[in-house]
Amino acid sequence: xxxxxxxxxxxxxxxxxxxxxxxxxxxxxxxxxxxxxxxxxxxxxxxxxxxxxxxxxxxxxxxxxxxxxxxxxxxxxxxxxxxxxxxxxxxxxxxxxxxxxxxxxxxxxxxxxxxxxxxxxxxxxxxxxxxxxxxxxxxxxxxxxxxxxxxxxxxxxxxxxxxxxxxxxxxxxxxxxxxxxxxxxxxxxxxxxxxxxxxxxxxxxxxxxxxxxxxxxxxxxxxxxxxxxxxxxxxxxxxxxxxxxxxxxxxxxxxxxxxxxxxxxxxxxxxxxxxxxxxxxxxxxxxxxxxxxxxxxxxxxxxxxxxxxxxxxxxxxxxxxxxxxxxxxxxxxxxxxxxxxxxxxxxxxxxxxxxxxxxxxxxxxxxxxxxxxxxxxxxxxxxxxxxxxxxxxxxxxxxxxxxxxxxxxxxxxxxxxxxxxxxxxxxxxxxxxxxxxxxxxxxxxxxxxxxxxxxxxxxxxxxxxxxxxxxxxxxxxxxxxxxxxxxxxxxxxxxxxxxxxxxxxxx
Amino acid sequence: xxxxxxxxxxxxxxxxxxxxxxxxxxxxxxxxxxxxxxxxxxxxxxxxxxxxxxxxxxxxxxxxxxxxxxxxxxxxxxxxxxxxxxxxxxxxxxxxxxxxxxxxxxxxxxxxxxxxxxxxxxxxxxxxxxxxxxxxxxxxxxxxxxxxxxxxxxxxxxxxxxxxxxxxxxxxxxxxxxxxxxxxxxxxxxxxxxxxxxxxxxxxxxxxxxxxxxxxxxxxxxxxxxxxxxxxxxxxxxxxxxxxxxxxxxxxxxxxxxxxxxxxxxxxxxxxxxxxxxxxxxxxxxxxxxxxxxxxxxxxxxxxxxxxxxxxxxxxxxxxxxxxxxxxxxxxxxxxxxxxxxxxxxxxxxxxxxxxxxxxxxxxxxxxxxxxxxxxxxxxxxxxxxxxxxxxxxxxxxxxxxxxxxxxxxxxxxxxxxxxxxxxxxxxxxxxxxxxxxxxxxxxxxxxxxxxxxxxxxxxxxxxxxxxxxxxxxxxx
Numbered sequence: 001x002x003x004x005x006x007x008x009x010x011x012x013x014x015x016x017x018x019x020x021x022x023x024x025x026x027x028x029x030x031x032x033x034x035x036x037x038x039x040x041x042x043x044x045x046x047x048x049x050x051x052x053x054x055x056x057x058x059x060x061x062x063x064x065x066x067x068x069x070x071x072x073x074x075x076x077x078x079x080x081x082x083x084x085x086x087x088x089x090x091x092x093x094x095x096x097x098x099x100x101x102x103x104x105x106x107x108x109x110x111x112x113x114x115x116x117x118x119x120x121x122x123x124x125x126x127x128x129x130x131x132x133x134x135x136x137x138x139x140x141x142x143x144x145x146x147x148x149x150x151x152x153x154x155x156x157x158x159x160x161x162x163x164x165x166x167x168x169x170x171x172x173x174x175x176x177x178x179x180x181x182x183x184x185x186x187x188x189x190x191x192x193x194x195x196x197x198x199x200x201x202x203x204x205x206x207x208x209x210x211x212x213x214x215x216x217x218x219x220x221x222x223x224x225x226x227x228x229x230x231x232x233x234x235x236x237x238x239x240x241x242x243x244x245x246x247x248x249x250x251x252x253x254x255x256x257x258x259x260x261x262x263x264x265x266x267x268x269x270x271x272x273x274x275x276x277x278x279x280x281x282x283x284x285x286x287x288x289x290x291x292x293x294x295x296x297x298x299x300x301x302x303x304x305x306x307x308x309x310x311x312x313x314x315x316x317x318x319x320x321x322x323x324x325x326x327x328x329x330x331x332x333x334x335x336x337x338x339x340x341x342x343x344x345x346x347x348x349x350x351x352x353x354x355x356x357x358x359x360x361x362x363x364x365x366x367x368x369x370x371x372x373x374x375x376x377x378x379x380x381x382x383x384x385x386x387x388x389x390x391x392x393x394x395x396x397x398x399x400x401x402x403x404x405x406x407x408x409x410x411x412x413x414x415x416x417x418x419x420x421x422x423x424x425x426x427x428x429x430x431x432x433x434x435x436x437x438x439x440x441x442x443x444x445x446x447x448x449x450x451x452x453x454x455x456x457x458x459x460x461x462x463x464x465x466x467x468x469x470x471x472x473x474x475x476x477x478x479x480x481x482x483x484x485x486x487x488x489x490x491x492x493x494x495x496x497x498x499x500x501x502x503x504x505x506x507x
Numbered sequence: 508x509x510x511x512x513x514x515x516x517x518x519x520x521x522x523x524x525x526x527x528x529x530x531x532x533x534x535x536x537x538x539x540x541x542x543x544x545x546x547x548x549x550x551x552x553x554x555x556x557x558x559x560x561x562x563x564x565x566x567x568x569x570x571x572x573x574x575x576x577x578x579x580x581x582x583x584x585x586x587x588x589x590x591x592x593x594x595x596x597x598x599x600x601x602x603x604x605x606x607x608x609x610x611x612x613x614x615x616x617x618x619x620x621x622x623x624x625x626x627x628x629x630x631x632x633x634x635x636x637x638x639x640x641x642x643x644x645x646x647x648x649x650x651x652x653x654x655x656x657x658x659x660x661x662x663x664x665x666x667x668x669x670x671x672x673x674x675x676x677x678x679x680x681x682x683x684x685x686x687x688x689x690x691x692x693x694x695x696x697x698x699x700x701x702x703x704x705x706x707x708x709x710x711x712x713x714x715x716x717x718x719x720x721x722x723x724x725x726x727x728x729x730x731x732x733x734x735x736x737x738x739x740x741x742x743x744x745x746x747x748x749x750x751x752x753x754x755x756x757x758x759x760x761x762x763x764x765x766x767x768x769x770x771x772x773x774x775x776x777x778x779x780x781x782x783x784x785x786x787x788x789x790x791x792x793x794x795x796x797x798x799x800x801x802x803x804x805x806x807x808x809x810x811x812x813x814x815x816x817x818x819x820x821x822x823x824x825x826x827x828x829x830x831x832x833x834x835x836x837x838x839x840x841x842x843x844x845x846x847x848x849x850x851x852x853x854x855x856x857x858x859x860x861x862x863x864x865x866x867x868x869x870x871x872x873x874x875x876x877x878x879x880x881x882x883x884x885x886x887x888x889x890x891x892x893x894x895x896x897x898x899x900x901x902x903x904x905x906x907x908x909x910x911x912x913x914x915x916x917x918x919x920x921x922x923x924x925x926x927x928x929x930x931x932x933x934x935x936x937x938x939x940x941x942x943x944x945x946x947x948x949x950x951x952x953x954x955x956x957x958x959x960x961x962x963x964x965x966x967x968x969x970x971x972x973x974x975x976x977x978x979x980x981x982x983x984x
Contacts (some may be wrong), residue, residue, distance in 0.1 A: 028615025031592055031622075380647030382679075402650030403587055429646055430533035430556045433624075434585030460554045468556070 012071075014308055016063055017054035018175035021314050023168040030057050033407075034441065037414045039322055049322040050315055051308065066169050078193075085197050089204030097212050103219040103263045107235075110276065113205055114284050117198055121287060124194060128187070183305035185298070192295040199288040206280055213273045219263025220272040222256075229257050236275065243278025250275045357408035359398030366412060370419040371395050372490050373446065375409065377425050377439055379454070387424060387454065387483040391491045406438060413445035421446035422486045427453035431465045440472045450478050452486040523566060523573040524722050526715070527631045527664075530641035531655060532556040532582025535671040538700035538915030539641055540565055540579045543708055545796050547914040550579055557582065560624070562631050569732045574725055575712075578635060580628045586654040589625050592617060605661025609633070625658075632662045637719055639711075640668045644678040648686040656690055665718040668692050669711065674699040694718060703913040708733060741910070741973070744794055748902040749938075749968035751787035753961065755780055756895055756942040757949035760812075761885045769886060773812045776888050779951050781806060784898060788905065795909040802905065803919045807897065812888040831866045838865020889943065892935050903972060936971050938964040 024030060035056045039049050058064055096109040180186045212218075222232050233256045240250035251259070251271040258264055259272070308315060358366070365371065375397040376385060390396050395418075400406050413421075423442050425435070443449035451474060456462055470476060480486050528536045537550040537559055544565040551558055559581045566573035593608055596615070603611075609629060612618055618626040632638045638659055642652070659666050668687050670680060680697075687695055696711045698704070709730045716723040758779060762772035784807065792801060842861020846853050880887070901922065908920050941964055942948050947956040948964070 023616070028611075028617065029595060031588070031617045031620075033588070033591065378647075378649050378651070380679075382647070382682075403591055403654075406587065407591070426647075430531070430643075432532050432556055432582070432584035432651075434587050434651065437585070437588075458554070464555045 012064065012067055013051055013055060014179060014306060015172070015176055016058035016067060017051055017308055018179055019063055019067075019168055019171050020054045020057050020061075021312070022171045022175055022178075025314065026171070032057060036322060037410055041414045046319045046323045047308070047310060050310075050318045053318060053322060061168055063168055063172065067172060070172065081197060082200060085200040086204040089201035089206075090208045092201070093205040093208035093212065097209070097216075097218060100216040100218050103221045106220050106222050106259075106272065106276070110279060113209075113280055117202060117284055117288070120194075120198065121291070124191065124291070128191075179306050182309065183302055183307075185302045185305070188295045188298045188302070192292060192299055195288050195292040195295060199285065199292055202280070202284045202288060206277070206285060209277060209280065213277075218269060218273075220269055220276075221259050221261070221263055223260075229260055232256060232260070239279055239283075240275050242282045243275065246278065246282065248274045248278030250278070357404040358412060359396065359405075359409075361396035361398060362412065365395055367416060368395070369416060371416065372420045373397050373418045374422050374487070374490060375400060375424070375442065377423060377442070378429070378435055379424065379426050383426075383455070387452075388487045390487070394487075394490055400438070410441060410445065413442065418446045419448065420490055421449045422452055422490045423449065424452045424454055424483060424486075425465070426455050427462045427465050427481075428455040428457045430461060431468050436465075436468045436472055440469065440474050443474055443478060450480050450486045450489060452480045452483050454481075454483060456481060520572055523576045524637075524719070524725060525576045525578065525635040527578045527580055527628075527635040527638045528641060529580050529628050529632060529638050529659065530582060530669075531643070531646070531652060532584050533558070534582070534641045534643040534646075535700050535915070536582070536641045537579050538913075539639070539669065539671065539698065540577050541915040542698075542700050542703050542913040543567070543577060543711070545914050547797060547801075549914075552915060552917070556584065557624075562627060567729060569728060574729050578631050580631050581624045583625055583628055583655045583658075585622065585625065586658055587651050589622050589658065590654050592622070605657075606663045609658075609661050629658065629662060632659060632664055635664060636722070637665045637667065637715060638662070639715075640666050642668055642670050642683060643672055644670050644680050644683055645672055645675055647679060648682050653686070653690065656692070660690075666692060667694060667696060667711075667715055667718055669696045669698050671698050671700060673697045674702050700913050700915040702911065702916075705911070737910075740794060741906075742969070744791055744906045744909075745969035745972045746965060747787060747790045747794065748899070748906065748972055749965045751783055751902070752895060752899055752939060752968055753942045753965055754783055754949045754951055755890050755898060756939040757945050757947075758890055758951050759946040759949070760888045761880050762888055764884045764886055769888075772888055776812050776890070777807075777810070780890060780894070780898075783951060784901075787902060791902070791905055791909060795912075796914060797909060797912070801912070801916075801919050803921050805922045807894065810891060810894050813891045831869050834865040834867075834869030835862040836865070838862045838868070841865070895935065895939060899972065936968060938968040938971070 020030070032053060035053050039052055039056075042049075042052075044052065055064075092113055096112040097104055177186070180189065224232070233253045236251065236256045237253070240248075244250050249271055251268060255264070255268045255271060259268065263269070310316070310319070372394045374386060374390060374394055376387075376399040378401055379385060379399045381399075385399055386396055397409055398405070400409060421442065423439055425431075425439060439451060443451055451469065453462065453465055466479060469479060528540055530536050533554065533556050537552050541547060541549045541552070544567065546565060549565055550563055559579060561581065563579045565577050565579070567575040567577070589612075593612055596608060596611055597603065610633075612622075613626055613630060640656065640659060646652075656666070670683060672678065673680060684695060687693070694714045694717060696714050698707055698711065704710070712726045712730050716726040719726075758776070760772050760776045760779075762769050788802060789799065792799060838861035839858050840861070842857035842859065845857035845861070846855060849857070877887070904923065905920075912920065945961070946952055947954050948958075948961045949955065
């Protein structure tokens with residue numbers, strides 16, 4: 001088992017962990033015996049253990065690649081909307097000013113630039129005051145969109161691999177929304193995105209405005225049928241107060257009154273342009289800027305709240321399981337393990353506690369570092385065991401048959417990794433999935449391992465063994481058919497200091 | 508035998524009994540099903556793990572109605588880890604029986620991921636009335652087998668262990684019987700899908716009847732029906748062989764006297780016999796539900812044709828006498844009518860003339876061609892006695908072998924010599940001798956004519972062939 005766990009971004013870890021938890025709650029627990037065994041002896045603190053277990057399972061299910069794909073799609077989506085915002089801003093500015101052949105109706109222009117923005121801003125402010133979290137609405141929209149996104153070809157192909165099985169990928173959006181709403185940042189996140197979008201649009205409108213005003217000749221007028229000129233003077237003064245405070249020049253009242261008819265000459269137009277720009281900045285850009293900064297600040301501060309809720313029952317149970325020091329096997333009564341080396345029957349009864357299910361060959365040597373272990377897997381009881389003379393430096397772990405013996409030995413390997421292991425299998429039996437995965441797990445649990453196939457009678461079954469072992473990831477060099485050679489390899493290089501010459505070529 | 512994917516009986520007949528065939532991987536479940544269903548093309552068989560990955564069903568019928576549905580399942584491969592996982596599903600403090608735990612397991616995610624094969628098997632067992640647990644007795648008894656039986660016991664269905672490959676050289680039958688006894692499975696069936704015992708399926712269904720005693724009448728009816736079919740098949744096979752022998756015995760080919768032409772006709776005769784035998788073999792294979800590849804081809808040794816000299820063999824003469832007599836009688840009757848018509852003035856001449864004409868007519872019809880041929884110096888080539896005996900022995904051997912062969916066997920049959928003294932040494936059986944003088948009985952002849960006498964000859968020959976097969980069965984070979 002690999003000790004090093006590749007690092008992943010913090011947000012993804014929590015997201016994936018939540019997804020795995022939701023999937024287990026819905027469809028029953030995952031089979032994680034291997035992961036648990038590795039983690040229990042890794043020495044991490046309890047929370048890190050839980051996270052690692054979730055991560056391992058998520059990686060096994062392919063959820064991390066999916067999550068990364070979603071994130072990439074989300075970024076693309078945001079870029080797309082950004083481009084939309086810029087175009088919208090430019091379009092608004094162009095529409096407001098026109099092409100300069102006709103005089104520009106001032107208040108129409110202002111309305112066109114700021115009207116929608118102000119309305120949305122007011123609505124957003126009102127929504128902030130709303131007590132009830134809007135998260136449910138947002139989540140419904142997002143999940144609907146996510147559901148449609150999963151039908152896109154690349155994502156659909158990814159979940160095709162999980163076809164006909166309940167796909168945990170469908171729970172990814174649920175998990176994300178759940179996490180965000182628990183941290184209370186859904187609304188602020190949505191606010192950030194909205195305000196930034198409008199800010200982008202307004203800034204691009206501003207730039208377009210400046211460009212147009214610099215390069216074309218415009219005439220600004222106000223028109224009315226019902227109202228009188230005084231209204232406009234008052235309006236202009238009122239609106240122009242703040243821009244004036246910031247340094248923008250605003251037209252004096254007489255100029256305002258005079259602009260009711262045909263466009264006046266250039267200096268007045270400059271004043272009007274300044275007024276327009278000032279209004280845009282003060283009533284459009286600045287509020288949005290302030291709102292975005294506020295939202296971002298809140299999101300940043302509450303980011304730390306996005307974490308696993310360790311008090312949830314599922315996590316609490318996992319924590320107990322992962323930091324336990326012994327593996328409960330469901331039986332409290334200990335049955336004696338009888339082992340008989342002479343003549344070769346080795347058996348361990350099912351249901352014993354783990355320490356006693358280890359073969360007597362391990363008695364007292366459980367903490368020996370760099371052990372050399374000989375073990376047989378499901379060998380027939382009437383065949384001689386061990387297959388040759390076992391030197392005292394080698395630990396004879398007997399024949400594994402049954403759950404207790406298997407789990408006990410795997411625990412032992414995880415606790416004290418042996419330096420060398422020889423695993424003997426009976427090649428005249430059919431290799432089934434459980435046995436083959438056990439052999440591969442044992443081989444990968446030792447630093448160096450050899451798998452020795454005995455009883456070569458049937459060529460078909462030997463090939464089946466080879467094929468299945470290699471498919472599950474056993475290195476071809478570790479497969480052997482000569483027990484004597486394997487025993488010699490095991491005996492050499494033992495801590496007694498015998499020179500490790502290459503006796504693998506010896507008969 | 509039918510293959511039904513969902514077994515729905517017509518009308519309001521009772522639903523067929525459902526039996527799931529389960530076991531560790533590569534123990535011969537599909538082969539067992541092939542043998543029981545007598546269907547060599549069911550499923551897929553190979554000596555490697557995980558050959559069957561789906562559940563396939565075959566129904567055994569009585570008079571076209573399904574009585575027993577057998578379900579072939581994928582092998583159990585990882586029962587050890589599954590039992591570990593089942594234990595994890597228990598919440599502490601809650602005690603549930605095995606069946607409830609299994610049902611919960613079937614709803615979890617791992618039932619469709621890691622334990623997909625095992626889940627399929629268990630679902631099928633839960634949907635069946637009983638399970639046959641197939642054991643390869645060459646395998647040692649291991650914990651994983653006990654775990655599999657524990658899982659099956661949890662399914663709350665009667666389990667009948669079937670010991671397979673009992674005929675193989677290195678078996679561990681005593682160890683298995685002991686292990687099964689310790690698990691309280693005392694009703695055990697011995698089987699061998701390579702060379703199934705004669706009453707193997709009767710034994711199996713009989714023991715199944717003791718486990719499912721509510722269904723015992725139906726299973727007994729099934730056993731009797733299969734026995735009846737066996738007898739019918741045997742009789743039909745004998746008839747097929749008898750017909751072939753009659754055809755070959757009656758075959759006659761005339762050839763001009765010179766040697767070259769004679770040899771050519773001999774070759775044609777040999778070829779005719781060869782193809783007739785092949786046709787007989789094909790019919791036998793089809794009757795027993797096998798295919799052409801199941802018998803290794805082995806042609807007859809080269810033989811010399813026999814020259815038919817006895818146009819006037821005793822049988823031929825008797826025959827001729829009978830036939831001529833018939834003709835005479837018929838002619839006489841016609842002549843007598845003419846006599847009566849003339850009021851006796853013809854003084855019985857009509858009768859005499861009629862008799863003579865009738866007799867001659869018959870002779871000419873039956874023997875005219877041959878007589879003519881004799882006068883022209885044509886030779887008549889027929890099949891030697893020895894060849895007839897050889898053909899009979901070969902087909903008898905084939906019948907015996909096909910009766911004993913299971914439908915799961917992979918290797919083709921190799922012909923062997925057999926001993927049947929009556930056929931080998933005694934005189935040629937009467938029907939065959941009779942056939943020799945009736946060349947029109949052979950279907951290979953150009954002027955073939957079937958008649959009741961021919962049919963009765965075939966029946967008689969079939970009866971002669973049958974004891975040769977049944978005595979062997981009594982001897983136990």
